[in-house]
Amino acid sequence: MNWEQLLSLKRYGDTHKRLRKEQDETRLGFEVDYDRIIFSQAFRSLQDKTQVIPMSKTDFVHTRLTHSLEVSVVGRSLGRMVGKRLLEKHPHLKEVHGYQFNDFGAIVATAALAHDIGNPPFGHSGERAIGEYFKTGNGKQFKSQLTEKEYQDLCDFEGNANGFKILTETRKGVEGSLRLSYATLGTFMKYPKESLPKKPTKHIADKKFGFFQSDKDFFEEVAIELGLLQTRKGKDISFSRHPLTFLVEAADDICYTIIDFEDGINLGLIEEDFALEYLIKLVKNTINTDKYNALQTTEDRLSYLRALSISTLIWDAADVFLKNEEAILEGTFDRALLDKSNYKAQIEDIIKLSVEKVYRSSEVIEKEIKGYRIISDLLDTFCTAVTNSVQNVQTNYDKLILTLLPSRFIATTSCYQQLLQVACFVASLSDGKALDLHQKIKGV
Incomplete structure (x- = not known):
């Protein structure tokens, strides 16, 4: 894969090539993508969709909307950090084509903003509930009327595939839905494969699926335009991930690791002293102990540790990406960035506690x-x-x-x-x- 092709500004229905050096800097195409998502009805509905705690009436627990905004902010920082280094390594992207490091930030921020736009109500249990209806409920009566992959689309209903549908589906009077740039759509596509075969490899891109059978043709068009590597052909198609997808995934992983943990503390599901000790372990190399000890309230201590934790993990994820850029472009990097983090042990401890105390709480x-x-x-x-x-x-x-x-x-x-x-x-x-x-x- 090559960066010039991966950063395509093309949109649905375009008949001419959009060049970065001809873009209006006050209304950059990648930033237009961000605006279109912000003003979409599907994005607004996230304000009343569960992140972890379904139908919570408290004012400090995250919804899908606040989570998506936070992931977008983290993604923007990751994109800019990586973009700055990539332009130094590949100067022709800037000198010949006009790309700036903020372009990388805008693409990742936009894809991150939309990463949950297709998720059903009631969190991940909503996805499972839709799937169970068709797999074991009354919906199984329709199996004989569907192809194997069509039925699998329903049995494993996937928020990522629904998100791609929302962002791209043509309907009467609305061609190409939001008409986002292909670079943004490619970065959004976390699992660039069909619902079957299920988990054919241990590669992170094969974990789930990213498009319904109804959207297969346009998915292929986007993947080919971006130059994504085709990993399966024939009746079963799949492609390698867009490299910037790893940054979106990292932003999401960072936010839910730290912020779901924070919600558990605020709800009283995780004891404050116990929880803060876990976060301190994560930031022990960067914490200013005098500043921390001067903080008087749980809210202030938690806020300080949260900000420091997120910053620590952003720098670490960017470093992992840059060290593995070649493998990522070749499609051989097969895991999430945080799986190779210097702080993997601390992250796993926090997630384990969140699972026990929050995700499995009554x-x-x-x-x-x-x-x-x-x-x-x-x-x-x-x-x-x-x-x-x-x-x-x-x-x-x-x-x-x-x-x-x-x-x-x-x-x-x-x-x-x-x-x-x-x-x-x-x-x-x-x-x-x-x-x-x-x-x-x-x-x-």
């Missing part, structure tokens, strides 16, 4: 159970109404239910498209909207 589990039921009922109601309508056996109740389904989610083509659109509709709902809609269809 508050989280009880609300995830509630989310499972809500999503399963919504899918059953809407899938039944849609399929009954197509088969001309709809009841009056089905007709009423369909009035609640926005027109952009109504498919008139294949069974796969109809079911996928219903799944994507449910995934688009915020936690509060899903709860409200569930109460309506249940007559509560």
